[in-house]
Amino acid sequence: MLKFVVRRLVQLVPILLGLSLLVFAWVRALPGGPETALLGERATPARVAEVRRAYGLDRPLYQQYGSYMGRVVRLDFGQSIATQRSVASEIRRRFPATIELTLAAMVFAIGLGLPLGFLAARRAGTALDQLSMGGSLLGISVPVFFLAFILKYVFAVKLGWLPTVGRLDVLRTVSHPTGFYVLDAVLTLDFPTLVDALRHLVLPGIALGTIPLAIVTRITRAAVLEVVNEDYVRTARAKGLTAGVVNRRHVLKNAMLPITTVIGLQTGLLLSGAVLTEIVFAWGGMGSFLYQAVFDRDFPVLQGGILFLAVVFVLVNLLVDISYGLLDPRIRVR
């Protein structure tokens, strides 16, 4: 198992090298280059030359890249141009928000998608099945910002039940030891803040969780349909096991193999790709942070942020592979 993990981590290295090169090249391809990003378009040539020297932009590209990578391996991503804070501290501040939102979305997607997909499979061909399959097709067809609009309109504007933006009520001042607001509220035993944080999570969670919900529902249905026709399920029934035991121990346990893969893949995608949802709901996570960095030409943030997200993405996939090994004894033994 350890060998497997190490091998996967080693495979990560070329991808990260490629990514860093790509981001490095991207910054230099931006109209005006990094110096324009730093100074704006109306800087004097003297000032530009000064900045180029200060940031090492006057050196040959390979030297620039080399010294950049030298800093990256020490986890020094430089300083944000926009906020003047270190990129690492910015990531530390934003990433918990993204994790929190992703978890909310996946709880919604799995909590609803797993039972729905299972029922759809067991009642394949019935109205319930067709409804859930039609619903999941619709789910992957609705742009997240339109869904967010509908959710906001119904639950915030019309019904007034839930807040539409941010992670907490703006009037609320609380301490954030971890940056996970729900966890913070639990740790500080701040019950009203807990409720407030959870209420703020509902709509963005649903908006972001809808596509994973659709995908989890479909893969669950497909996996269960595949497994119920397996010989060992017939054996389980021939043993006289109750329907509940057959479903849980024999059907679901085997169906979980492909479902786990999909859940992991979706989690990885959400952790790195919730740009639109975060913007629509003014959620201060990684997605909106990097989006702003593109417009600010804040290249240290982009370089560090994209590398960071790529590592997270690959690590989540590694976790999925490991859990796959735990679920399937045929893979465990090699």
Next chain:
Amino acid sequence: MSLAAAEAAALVVEEGGSLRRDAWQRLRRNPSAIMGAALIVVFVAVAVLAPVLAPYSPRAADLSGIRPGFVPGPSAAHWLGLDQQGRDELSRILYGARYSLLIGVVSLGLGASVGMLLGALAGAFGGWVDNLLMRLMDVMLAIPGLLFAIAVAAVLGRKLSSVMIAIAVVNVPIFARLLRSSMLSQRESDYVVAARSIGVSRWRIVVNHILPNAVAPVIVQATLALATAIIDAAGLAFLGLGSADPGTPEWGRMLAETQRYLQSSPQLAIFPGLAIVLSVVGFNLLGEALREALDPKLRR
């Protein structure tokens, strides 16, 4: 997704032409295929005929009815009402189909052809070519798709063409991997082994046997990718990364611009939103039906 599609391809080979005919029969009998095709036909017809169908110019503003915080809703003269700048909403939505279709088709065509070229090279040559290309694709796939598109669009500037290129770039690794994996599965198939054993040249095997059969999953993926392209184009426009001309009737931009009218005039967001959903549903329905038709194992 690609796995099922690859299996579909394998089946096409096994049973040759008769399966393709079967697939067509299955497709014709599938109600969701009919519905998807109908939605697509309507979408394309609207895009092509927008100048004929639209009652007004999408840019002509009639500010007489607009007051702060009030936008006239649907009426006999303006079926879907006016937008916040006094332009006819229906005409804008009809013209919006042109942008969606144009961006979708061009970006898909570009992304799929570059991707398939790379995939075919990797699949045909193997070895270090394959290795290098696939690692490159891995790198591209490790960047979140929309963020990647935003970054590309940021380099190329606010133009319609940069949106197209941005979405095309996201599609490249998907099609490259798909074609390569389905070519690899073809290469091991019995009939290719048989052809090789009787001395058919490698190049002829690739061109005459492997490629035509590996294309089935690509067709499925292309249909589904059109749906994604429309959503992504709308997303980029929503983020302000479309054409530099603020008057352009793009659905995503229309949705973004009306966020402030959420309370008073929700129809301004609902209509373009529905337009996006309906066209995307059309491609998704047809794509799913195609996949089912090409892979009998999926039918239950």
Next chain:
Amino acid sequence: MTVSAAPLLEVSDLRVVFRRRGRADVVAVDGVSLTVEASSTVGIVGESGCGKSVTSLAVLGLLPRRGVEVTGSVRFRGEELLGRSESALAAIRGRELAMVFQDPMTSLNPVLTIGRQITEVLERHKSLAGADARAEAARLLSAVGISDGVRRLRQYPHQLSGGMRQRVMIAIALACQPVMLIADEPTTALDVTIQAQILELLRRLVIDSSSALVLITHDLGVIAGTAEVVHVMYAGRIVESASRRELFARPRHPYTAGLLASVPRLDQPRSDALHPIAGSPRDTLPWSSGCAFAPRCPRRLAECTDGAPALVADGFGHELRCINPVPVEVASP
């Protein structure tokens, strides 16, 4: 008639129809009747697709409920099984009526240990749990000839050979001392050398526990040393029934005769060529328009396609569905 006189299993006029959307129904089992006495061994023989497996699945109620129509009667210990609820059937399955399936490669759950798959039956029907169940499972493994049971219990199916897995299947089936065991092609998927071992094991265990055995196979060789009564099925119907001795000595239905002629036999000179049955099971006539075997039958008469022959006693101890049976040789030279 007292209860004790009733046969253990009495199947009468069993009919299984698969309904397919948009296509013609398939009649998989077409009026099968047979009885199994307690502690007896019955063989059901036929080519694949003749309905023998479907018959056994129908008896246990293991066919899917939707799209399948099962009619007739299946009485087990005098009680009707057809139409029973899933939970009522589940109470009998594995405890009184057990089954061993064809392919041990796919019939065991790949993600559960061997031990778990045995103990879950004991848990369900014998209320054994924990260490007791594991001890019993180990004992069962040694009873089916698997040594080192304690270690095997912790292993997964993929770590065992095919023959080993079929032994595990048999251990599971016999865990609760069922009064009847149905074995559906129990040796087909195994190596020839293993086949004999598994058959011998089945025979011994069934004799030891005095349960009844229904052996379903396409291979007359499997039946040869085992069954007391043999039913031969073709296209969903029984075409000939007789005692094993009678059937092997004097096959009367041309299909049975064909099956026998196509089996290599040690008691015949090697110069005799094997005689496969002409055609394939696909060349079948619907019973509604005559004898289903007629298209492949060497003894076919014009009348064979006039209507389906009835199953009648021939006076030599056979029940037979044929109007032109193989003649009985009165005296062998």
